[in-house]
Amino acid sequence: MAQLQSKQWLFKAFALLSIMLLLHLFAPSVSFAAQTKGSIAGQVTDTNGDKIKGAVVKVTVGVLPVLDISNGAGKYSLSNLNPGTYSVTASASGYASKTITGVVVTAGKETTLNIQLSALGVITGKVTDTSGKPVIGALVTDSNGNTVITNLRGIYTLKDLNPGTYPIQASALGHVPSGANNVIVTEGHTTTYDIQLGIDNADPVTKYHFEPIYGTIGSKQYVKGFHVSLQASDGAGGSGVLTLKYRINGSLLWKTYDGEFDIMANTTHKVEYFAVDNAGNTESVNVMDLDKGTFKGAGAY
Secondary structure, three states: OHHHHHHHHHHHHHHHHHHHHHHHHHHHHHHHHHHHOEEEEEEEEEOOOOEOOOOEEEEEEOOEEEEEEOOOOOEEEEEEEOOEEEEEEEEOOOEOOEEEEEEEEOOOOEEEOOEEEOEOEEEEEEEEEOOOOEOOOOEEEEOOOOEEEOOOOOEEEEEEEOOEEEEEEEEOOOEEOEEEEEEEEOOOOEEEOOEEEEEOOOOOEEEEEEEEEEEEEOOEEEEEEEEEEEEEEOOOOOOOEEEEEEEEOOOOOOEEOOOOEEEEOOOOOEEEEEEEEOOOOEOOOEEEEOOOOEEEOOOEO
């Protein structure tokens, strides 16, 4: 019995010593691990000092982001970061994103970084024709390429714009495009800019010009073809020519005219061309039937 109690005592003592040894070995490593990492923490506010809830604040470590979402007090914390220099990005709905570079993290310390975001602005207005009627379905575009469509009252709204100066352009079928280059957006405010579009229901007109291409047979000279130039116009007060297309011998492919082309007497049978203006008006196709010697269109210049 005494021998059994002695063995139990030895077993308990051994177990206690083992636990103490493990604690001795493990505790310093935990402390060391904590001391090798750092963190970034702070508050996200707007330019008036109001707290922003729900802002996403992040850094990228390797290929993975470390992020946090600001709470009701605008507070965030990015923890367990290796010592080094980071770029911190904060974003929130209705605000311009902001990236702060050169944020230093030190082992065992918390780096305080308060972030201030600027509220985005809005441009809105009404698109009308020269009689004051709303233009429904007009396309309104800003310099960032954002495009919106006017509603049944001719109203458009461009949202989430950084403060600055914007060119704004409106266009619609049957109208002359119009806009401005200096619409100013201020932080957190709505700028009103109304646009009036002139009416353009007239088709563009295209004319042609021939320059002969000569050949010779013996001592005799003859015309073997022509250099063809096309010239499209949209008239005074028109919306301007958008594109000019042509094709030869009824090809399925309409080419965009970008300079003179040649037609030859022995190979060219028909030439067709037309222009489209910025208001969407399309010219009737001009047709040169060289085999029949007929022409339908606006004529020469």
